[in-house]
Amino acid sequence: METYQKLCWDIEVNLQKLLEDLNYDTVNNLLTFYRAYKKWGRGDFITFFRSYSPPVCPPNLTCVGLALELWNRLCILDDEFPNISEHFFIVSCEENIELLEQYISNGRFLDPYSVEKEHVLLALKIQVGNRQGILLSDPGYHIGRVVTVMKDKSYPHTGWFVQSNENNMKKEYSYEYSGLSNDFIEWKSLNVKGEVVQSSESALIYVARAYQTAVDVTERRNLVYNFRSLLSRDQKGHLIAGIYFKMKENSDEFTMFYKEGDLKRRVKMKFSQFSKGEEVDGISAELINKCNEQLNLPVNSLPQLLREIGEMMQDRSFVSIMLGVNNDIGMFAEHY
Template identity: 45%
Template sequence: MASPDQTLKEFFPKYNPPIRAHKHTCVGLGMEVIKRLKTLEKDYPGITKSMMLVSCDENIQDVLDYTTSSPGPQGFLIETEKDHVMVAIHVRIGGRQGVFLSDLGYHISRVVTVMADRCYPHTGWFTQSDEPHCRKEYNYQFNVKNSNYVEWHERETRGCVVKERLSLIYIARAYLTAVNVTEKRNLVWDLRSLLARDPKGRLSAGIYFPLKLKDQQFTMFFDSTNGKQRKKLKFDTFLERQKIPDEVVGEVEQCNEQLRLRDGELLSILKHLATIMADEEYMTELLEVNDRIVQLSAGN
């Protein structure tokens, strides 16, 4: 937005995204957990060299085709988004192949153990979140055709409706382009969120919203004396600070505290977001860049 001499479409390919402290996407969180786990080196010699970032392709349509076309994802590099990363540590237990996976980007509050033979201590299916309106269950297992991949199965239950999703994690080699590919791709993702969770991974407070040109609003949720609150608010409400209703300011301040932000930080973030969302030319360009990435990954 600060580069009037070039469009976002021209600027985006040349941009090198920084990894900012305390403002982490899955890439930054993966790097942070590796840094912290290095303190275990004294008790577990070799763990530092064993840890690595690994890439994940979400929403795989044809698992057999993807995993058997080549040993790794080389043949799919043009047609994949590489939109997620996590930390992997290869292990052997009594000669049995396995891998530990740590995925803070999806707020998984445990280290998942994936054994090739699916026997103990294989984690198997577990409940990731169980809210009144939605339950999510995850399962990780080695692909039977290609052990370079771990399948990540997600089962989402809303009332009587069950949806399933499959992603593939490539664990054979470290993912070396996480910043230039995944971090950069997620900058123009059309769904944004700022969330807080408890130590068990349960959502406690936050905001989330889709990027749209019309009907621009976000959902804010937080705990109050009257129980869990969930509010839908329009971004244009926050364009002028003095016109924001006092009741809304109070709710934002409650959410701000539960997000563990500095005083007034969430209100400032929302004002900045409202200004950006109101810039129709910029938003149009951003959504076009995202759509183009989606088209390329689909081979169109």
């Protein structure tokens, strides 16, 4: 037990440093994809989407890149825990599942048309004495702690914990082996206001074997997802600053947030404010500079990024086709 506790501590040190060092970013991978599509000559979008090889390059990382980067950083633990980095593996996660029994019992997870595999985590199978369990690390969901899931649900099983608490709204998570199959971890999420549960969701993490196609499937699927964000986190995974927006036809709006003292400020703005040749008013420029700094971006990078996003959003043909593919993926997964 003491050895395991030391291991968890060492992993958390590296995990928390990664959260602080690297943003969660689903904006730049889309812009890179868009530039490549334009350079390709705007032929058949589906053909390009299927043949495109998504780059995974720091510092612009989604959940896939963050999990891989954490794995790479944990190689440092091999000095104290010989060859332990060889035993980590990427696991896949299916989110927002309503019928868990149907998904597992009917083998839906084996059908490539009925899954999306939207998320990935880093895992390590463990044995404490003769007790089986698994260790999970999830930098993509900003979780600044190691999660331990024991089959017998006894210590060091993590159980329920508060992931975030803002504006009187708590987000609570729990992970445990599914009662339907030990091949899965059931991840439960609650949104609690005051003492009242406002909403709940369940996801399934497949832990029976390593997920070999995280880049080809999950990173690719992310390219056409209709919600984009660029977020900085502190060591505990709390959000500091960022931008987020929905990909919608004829849309020009995004939300920016940043910290001001102990408060978090949110401002709705328009991408068109940053069009080439347009003068950004003094107040907007000041707010953008604050967000730019708290995102740890090079000076004046954020206005340029917003300009590029705005130009992409004005490409109505691209946005329409992309949203159509996103919808098709969702429809396949829902109806198969």
